[in-house]
Amino acid sequence: MAKALIQMALDSLDFDQTLALAEQVAPYVDILEVGTPCIKYNGLEIVTALKTKFPNNLILVDLKTMDAGEYESTPFYEAGADICTVLGVSDKATMGGVIKAANANNAEAQIDLISVKDKKAVATEAAKNGAQIIGVHTGLDAQAAGQTPFADLQAIASLNLGVRISVAGGLNKDTIQKTIQAGATIVVVGAAIYGAPSPAESAKELRALVDAA
Amino acid sequence: MAKALIQMALDSLDFDQTLALAEQVAPYVDILEVGTPCIKYNGLEIVTALKTKFPNNLILVDLKTMDAGEYESTPFYEAGADICTVLGVSDKATMGGVIKAANANNAEAQIDLISVKDKKAVATEAAKNGAQIIGVHTGLDAQAAGQTPFADLQAIASLNLGVRISVAGGLNKDTIQKTIQAGATIVVVGAAIYGAPSPAESAKELRALVDAA
Numbered sequence: 001m002a003k004a005l006i007q008m009a010l011d012s013l014d015f016d017q018t019l020a021l022a023e024q025v026a027p028y029v030d031i032l033e034v035g036t037p038c039i040k041y042n043g044l045e046i047v048t049a050l051k052t053k054f055p056n057n058l059i060l061v062d063l064k065t066m067d068a069g070e071y072e073s074t075p076f077y078e079a080g081a082d083i084c085t086v087l088g089v090s091d092k093a094t095m096g097g098v099i100k101a102a103n104a105n106n107a108e109a110q111i112d113l114i115s116v117k118d119k120k121a122v123a124t125e126a127a128k129n130g131a132q133i134i135g136v137h138t139g140l141d142a143q144a145a146g147q148t149p150f151a152d153l154q155a156i157a158s159l160n161l162g163v164r165i166s167v168a169g170g171l172n173k174d175t176i177q178k179t180i181q182a183g184a185t186i187v188v189v190g191a192a193i194y195g196a197p198s199p200a201e202s203a204k205e206l207r208a209l210v211d212a213a
Numbered sequence: 214m215a216k217a218l219i220q221m222a223l224d225s226l227d228f229d230q231t232l233a234l235a236e237q238v239a240p241y242v243d244i245l246e247v248g249t250p251c252i253k254y255n256g257l258e259i260v261t262a263l264k265t266k267f268p269n270n271l272i273l274v275d276l277k278t279m280d281a282g283e284y285e286s287t288p289f290y291e292a293g294a295d296i297c298t299v300l301g302v303s304d305k306a307t308m309g310g311v312i313k314a315a316n317a318n319n320a321e322a323q324i325d326l327i328s329v330k331d332k333k334a335v336a337t338e339a340a341k342n343g344a345q346i347i348g349v350h351t352g353l354d355a356q357a358a359g360q361t362p363f364a365d366l367q368a369i370a371s372l373n374l375g376v377r378i379s380v381a382g383g384l385n386k387d388t389i390q391k392t393i394q395a396g397a398t399i400v401v402v403g404a405a406i407y408g409a410p411s412p413a414e415s416a417k418e419l420r421a422l423v424d425a426a
Contacts, residue, residue, distance in 0.1 A: 013288060026274060037285040040276060043256030064279045066300060066327060067352035072250040072325060075226060087279060089302040089328055093354035115302055117330075137281035141306035 004180045007031035007060060007183040008203070009190035013041040019049060021194055026054050028203035030082070033060040033188065044079055044118065051080035054074025058082040064091045064112060077105035083100050084109060085135060088116040088126065099130045110166060114139050119152055120159060133186065134161065137170030150175075152184065152193040157183025173202075173209060180213040217393045220244035220273060220379065221416070222403035226254040232262060234407055239267050241416035244296070246273040248402065257292055264293035271295040277325060279303045282310025290318035297322060300347060301329040301339065307423050311339060312343045321345040323379060327352050332365055340374040346399065347374065351382030355426040363388075363395065370396025386415075386422060 005137045008029040022032050032050055039061055050088035051059050060083040061076045070183045073084045086098035095111060102109040111126040113119045123134045138149040138154055149169035154166055167179050168188035176187050184187065189206060196202035221242040235245050245263055252259065252274055254308045256303040264272050273296040274289045286297045299311040301324045308324060315322040323346035326332045336347045349369055351362040362382035369378055380392050381401035389400050402419060410413035 036279070036283055039253050039256075040285065041257050041288060043252075044254050044257070045256070064277075066249070066277045066279070067354055068250055069354060071353075072253065075254060085300075089300075090356075091328060091352060091354045093358060094352070097354060115304060139304060139307070140284075141280055141282060141304045141310060145304075145306060 002185070004184060005030035005186045006097050006203075006206060006210055007033050007168075007186055007188040009033045009037040009062075009168070009188055010038055010065060011190055011194065012019075013037060014096040015042050015046060017037075018042070018046060019053065021199060022050060022054060022057075024200040025193060025203040028200070029057065029189075031060050031186065034140065035190075036062045036064050041064065042177075044075060046077045047076055047081055051070050055202075057102055060085070060110070063098075064114075065094060065098055067094055069094040070101045071108070072096070073098045073101045073109075077101050077107045082107050083133065085112045086110070088113045088119070088122040089124040092129075095126060095131065096129060102132070103130070110135050111158070112137050113152065114142075120155055123156050123161060124159060127163045131163065133164045133167045134167050135168065136184075140177055143170045149177070153179065153184060167173075173206060176206060176209055177213040180210065215398070216425065217397060218243040218258065218271075218399045219416075219423055220246050220399055220401040221406060222246045222248050222275075222401055222408065223251055223310060223380070224248040224403055226250060226286075228255050228259060228262075231255070231259060232266065232303070232364050234412060235267060235270075237413040238406060238416040239270050241420040242270065242402075242412070244273050244399065246275055248369060248403075249275045249277050252276065257266075257288060260289055260292045260294055273298070273323070275313075275325075277306060277327075278311055280307055282307040282312075283314045285399065286311045286314045287317075290314050290320045295320050298325045299323070301326045301332070301335040305338070305342075307392075308339060315345070316343070325346045325350050326365065327355075335366055336369050336374060337372060340376045344376065346377045348379045348381065349397075350380075356383045357400060361414040366392065366395050366397060373387070386419060389419060389422055390426040393423065 166186035379399035385405035
């Protein structure tokens with residue numbers, strides 16, 4: 001089995017701080033994620049900057065697209081995004097538009113299951129329609145209310161859809177290995193790294209845990 | 214009854230084209246809307262530019278926020294947004310966060326009902342929680358499949374929630390008056406203006422229709 005990938009969520013709004021944090025963690029993570037607030041605040045330019053500065057990392061743009069899928073995502077794929085996200089609560093045509101744009105740019109589309117009621121149904125349909133990644137995602141506001149992504153991960157993993165499963169929602173060094181053992185092939189970390197005294201040390205430690213999982 | 218407001222959706226990605234279109238229509242519309250693809254492409258800077266250049270128009274930023282409501286919307290309100298949107302399919306805490314940020318900045322929050330299943334329930338709860346505007350919204354991808362916002366507008370208007378109702382979804386000179394008569398207090402136009410030979414002339418014509426409705 002291929003080793004799981006680590007995705008680092010860049011959740012700051014500040015352009016320079018985002019690049020500085022990426023610099024610290026890039027050697028230890030696979031995917032650099034431009035968080036949704038960060039992309040809305042900074043625009044396409046931050047994707048171009050990250051792509052140029054970190055050619056050895058994959059770049060994910062967390063667009064959380066809700067409408068106009070192909071139109072909205074195309075410029076980000078053209079700017080070098082390897083993965084863009086689209087909301088699983090959106091219209092099927094919207095998800096289809098992002099998948100189309102991904103394929104046109106030799107890149108990938110991730111369906112974000114945040115707030116989706118029937119997660120199994122949406123994941124199954126999305127995989128059938130060509131989405132490469134299913135995102136099991138407990139949002140920041142839901143985390144603050146005590147929710148975690150683990151039950152949802154089990155439900156999606158049990159479907160054996162043949163797509164990668166990304167898990168986000170407050171993962172840290174105590175939960176990252178069991179998340180991979182439960183079927184995640186991409187694990188998203190944010191606060192566990194950027195909230196640590198040394199983000200680089202924390203990223204290095206998580207890398208070792210993931211590689212040993 | 215107060216006259217209905219016209220909202221112009223600025224859907225281009227190009228920074229200068231967006232400002233140029235705004236310049237043409239600003240005298241005839243009340244609200245300049247930074248479309249979702251436009252904000253993700255250009256970032257906060259385009260809000261600042263529009264606010265500076267068009268002090269007599271309200272500025273709506275179509276963030277379509279899905280998570281981290283207060284964190285994501287606050288900088289846009291601080292930059293001068295009069296209205297930001299948050300998705301009705303998001304977590305209640307997310308909507309609450311945007312409403313909180315709006316109130317902290319003497320501005321307004323709009324709940325976008327796009328893809329919401331039980332629109333009446335979400336609209337009722339949002340109004341109770343302090344949202345100032347309910348957005349009845351047939352997205353571009355759904356419009357392409359032939360859908361319109363009119364049945365949803367009737368359902369929401371019948372609730373008499375005491376909030377403003379914004380309607381978006383392919384409105385044009387043939388439908389704008391009946392939309393207002395059915396209860397819309399904000400009518401959103403996009404392609405009907407930017408797709409016209411003269412956007413200014415089209416905006417002027419729609420202004421007259423709205424004021425006579």
